[in-house]
Every structure is written in C-alpha cells, then in structure tokens.
Amino acid sequence: MSDFQPQPETDRYVGQQVRLIRARRGISQQVLADRVGVSRSVIAKYETGLRPVDSRRVLLALAGALGVDVLDLTGQEQERLDPTTAGFHTAVPDIETVLWARGNLTDTRAPIALDQLAALTVKATKLRHDCDYATLGPMLVPMLTDAYRHVRDTDSERAWDVLGAVTYGVASALRARGYHALGWTAAQESERAAAHVGGAAPLAAAAFSQGQILLSRPGALHAALAVTVDMAESISADVRTVGEIETYGMLHLQGSIVAATMGSDPEPYLAEATEHARRLAAAQPSTSVARNESFGPANVALWRMSAAMERREPGEVLALAPSMTPDQLPNEGRKAQYFVEIGRAHSLQKKYRESLHALLRAEHAAPQHVRNMVHVRELVGHMMRTARRDLTTGELGRLAQRVGVVPA
Known part of the structure; x- marks a missing residue:
C-alpha cells in the first residue's frame, strides 16, 4: 500500500493530494508546473480546489511529475471500504x-x-x-x-x-x-x-x-x-x-x-x-x-x-449526444458513461444544473461505477465549491455525500 494516504479533510479532491505529496517531495509549485507543462497558477488552482482535475491526461501528468501512482492522487483506496x-x-x-x-x-x-x-x-x-x-x-x-x-x-x-x-x-x-x-x-x-x-x-x-x-x-x-x-x-x-x-x-x-x-x-x-x-x-x-x-x-x-x-x-x-439515445447503448455501464460525458461537458460550460441532472441519470444507471469515477468526484466537488447555495444544499449535496466528496 502507498505511503500517501488521503488527507482527513471534509472536502475530498485530487488537488489536496497533489499539495500534500508535492510538499513531502520538497517540490515547489513552479517546478511541478514546469514538469506538467502548465502555469504555476493552474497548479495553485488544482491544489486549492478552484479547478478540478477533469481529464485523464492531466491526472497522469501530475502523477508522473510527482513520481506516484494515479491511485495515490485519487484516494481510490477509500472506495474499497464502501x-x-x-x-x-x-x-x-x-x-x-x-x-x-x-x-x-x-x-x-x-x-x-x-x-x-x-x-x-x-x-x-x-x-x-x-x-x-x-x-x-x-x-x-x-x-x-x-x-x-x-x-x-x-x-x-x-x-x-x-x-x-x-x-x-x-x-x-x-x-x-x-x-x-x-x-x-x-x-x-x-x-x-x-x-x-x-x-x-x-x-x-x-x-x-x-x-x-x-x-x-x-x-x-x-x-x-x-x-x-x-x-x-x-x-x-x-x-x-x-x-x-x-x-x-x-x-x-x-x-x-x-x-x-x-x-x-x-x-x-x-x-x-x-x-x-x-x-x-x-x-x-x-x-x-x-x-x-x-x-x-x-x-x-x-x-x-x-x-x-x-x-x-x-x-x-453536446453536439454528438443527440445522435443516439441511451436505449441504443448496449448496457447500463455505457448508458452511465453517456450521461457522465454530458455532465462533464455542461460543467465546462458552467451549466451546473444541467450537469447535475446528467450526473444523477448516470448514477441511476450504474451507481457502483459512477460513485467511484474520479472525474465525477472532481466535478461534483468543484460544483459544491462554486455553484449557487440552493443547488449545493439539495440534490448536489446529497450526490456529494454518495460519491464521497463530503462525509455522509
């Protein structure tokens, strides 16, 4: 098991682990940014939760630059206790x-x-x-x-x-x-x-x-x-x-x-x-x-x-999404992925209510899968920190608990 364990904070996101491991490695934000190929301000936003790690490429780049496994950043060990x-x-x-x-x-x-x-x-x-x-x-x-x-x-x-x-x-x-x-x-x-x-x-x-x-x-x-x-x-x-x-x-x-x-x-x-x-x-x-x-x-x-x-x-x-219906997809896992991609796309456009609606449909299709997806956790956590309060205290807040972003 890795030496790097998720921090016991109430709000879980990848940037927390990035900050913790970077500090333990004695690496500055600028050095990490140079290794990843982004600006120092972007690293700062990841670490403070102002920007989610919402792509596979960035997640792999961060893990590689820090010399750790992806799971050290995602805290996936916690899911095994579910x-x-x-x-x-x-x-x-x-x-x-x-x-x-x-x-x-x-x-x-x-x-x-x-x-x-x-x-x-x-x-x-x-x-x-x-x-x-x-x-x-x-x-x-x-x-x-x-x-x-x-x-x-x-x-x-x-x-x-x-x-x-x-x-x-x-x-x-x-x-x-x-x-x-x-x-x-x-x-x-x-x-x-x-x-x-x-x-x-x-x-x-x-x-x-x-x-x-x-x-x-x-x-x-x-x-x-x-x-x-x-x-x-x-x-x-x-x-x-x-x-x-x-x-x-x-x-x-x-x-x-x-x-x-x-x-x-x-x-x-x-x-x-x-x-x-x-x-x-x-x-x-x-x-x-x-x-x-x-x-x-x-x-x-x-x-x-x-x-x-x-x-x-x-x-x-979002232009591709109407080219199919969920019923045309062959199984519940694929249906969940369809709605996750729609949710991620809406979030990038800051349409958080539409994003939440799509993520809830994804969770309904394949709850065990969706609640463990890094992209979903990062997205839900980001929306909890940036969306309007009437959204965070309702369905989004309950979803955040189910995916483990905040304690139930």
Whole structure:
C-alpha cells in the first residue's frame, strides 16, 4: 500500500493530494508546473480546489511529475471500504491466489461442466458491463478455479478458450475497481490462453485488456497505443466473425481514447471502428467465446464523445449526444458513461444544473461505477465549491455525500 494516504479533510479532491505529496517531495509549485507543462497558477488552482482535475491526461501528468501512482492522487483506496461493493473487494485476495496458483488449489468440489462455465461467463460479462461488481465478485473465484481445472484435465482448445474469456473478464473487473497490478496478471493469463487458441478474437481481447491497464499508468501511453495498434494490424486479415469484429473494433476504440489522451487526433481510429461496426450485421457467427457485445455503432458514437471530452471540446460532446439515445447503448455501464460525458461537458460550460441532472441519470444507471469515477468526484466537488447555495444544499449535496466528496 502507498505511503500517501488521503488527507482527513471534509472536502475530498485530487488537488489536496497533489499539495500534500508535492510538499513531502520538497517540490515547489513552479517546478511541478514546469514538469506538467502548465502555469504555476493552474497548479495553485488544482491544489486549492478552484479547478478540478477533469481529464485523464492531466491526472497522469501530475502523477508522473510527482513520481506516484494515479491511485495515490485519487484516494481510490477509500472506495474499497464502501459496504455496497464489499462483495467484490473481499473476493480479491482469493482471486489473487487462484491466479498465482493457476487454479492448483486444495478445492475438493467438482468443477461445473465446460458448457455451463461458458454460459456463466456470459452472465458474468453482463454483470460487469452493467457495473454490478458486488454481485460479480463472489462468482469470479469458482469460475477461475474451474476454468483452470478444465485446462489441466483436458488441455483442449475449448477449455483454453473459456479460460481466456474468464481471465479477460477478471482483468477488466479488477482494473475497473483499481487493482491494476493484479488486473495485469489476469490480462497476461488471458494472453497465454489466447496463444493456445490462436484465434483473432481471444488475442484482440487480451490486448485490449492490457491496453486499458497501461492507459492508467503514468508514462505508459505510448505502450498502451502500441499494444492495441500492433495487435489490430497483426490480426486484421483474419477478422471475419461477429466476435472477431467486436474485439477488433474495440482495439480501435481503445486507440482513439489513448490518442486523445496523448493530444493526438483520435479520428483515424474512430473511423476504422465505424467501418467495422457496419460489418456486424452481415458477419459470420462466432466460433470463440471471446466476445465484446458492447461494440456497435452506438458505442462507437459514445467513444467519440469520450474522445472529444478528453480533448476538452464540450461543444462537440453536446453536439454528438443527440445522435443516439441511451436505449441504443448496449448496457447500463455505457448508458452511465453517456450521461457522465454530458455532465462533464455542461460543467465546462458552467451549466451546473444541467450537469447535475446528467450526473444523477448516470448514477441511476450504474451507481457502483459512477460513485467511484474520479472525474465525477472532481466535478461534483468543484460544483459544491462554486455553484449557487440552493443547488449545493439539495440534490448536489446529497450526490456529494454518495460519491464521497463530503462525509455522509
């Protein structure tokens, strides 16, 4: 665990941790500003809460300049104490053991049949996409253990394929809950399974998972882009089935958000994803259990909104929003992201009431996810400090309590 713990103040925001760690490092605001590439006054605004850290690029730059992990700035350790998600966090030590032991545990129960395990993987994927981590957590240890057992017992391509899907889902869930190092272990296991299967979809899924984890690490943006782009190029000639198009398309969407975070143009990746989303209707059925059913035209449009938001283009975000409806998005997690991006865009335009309305709709769709999002916490805290009192004492104040910006 890091030495840098969130300060026990009533109003939580990233700038507090920046100020604390900067002081401990003996770094002046000017030196930090030079390292990040902003003015000293901007650093001062972050530290006093007058300006939220509202982009992935700034968060990564601050963490890199201070020589810490992103979680040291966000205080995400506190979320692990939240009783509403305890079902997931209490399962993590056992997940770690299963991954380290590759399922070779003193567990005497009989594994479920491989077809049943594949079906359970589909159910777990839906829970993960809907961001119901409390329900998902207790399922992961027996699923992982059984997947490894089937590989040991049969060494069949089908067993390796299922193991790849299970470990991919575990990696995604761990990353989303802030367990990046353990998520990387699971992603490597997904990659190992994909190598035994050899199909495009398992390989793409493993690379996507690795790219997502790298995107959360200071200094790793070029690696995150290389992992996804290199894999996309290597499998492009073999992409034919629904699952292959889905997982291949997600590599391009990942490329778009990495590019936007780097300050580059995300459009080439979004255009490629758009083209492949159009292929889905006429594609061959999948042969592998590796899928990403969230991929499709609506999700591409949503990632376009996220890329625009990362580039601080709120007008573009709000112009794109009417191009889809929430019902067109494939799961509750994507619906929540749609409203979060709208809320962030309104906030940049200082339309705080509209921003609050969007954030409340996001929270309703996926409460476990939204209440743990750094951008949401930063935005809600900023509005609490700057919005009119009639707003802060009502719904905004209650939301601030639920996301942990102020004590409940």
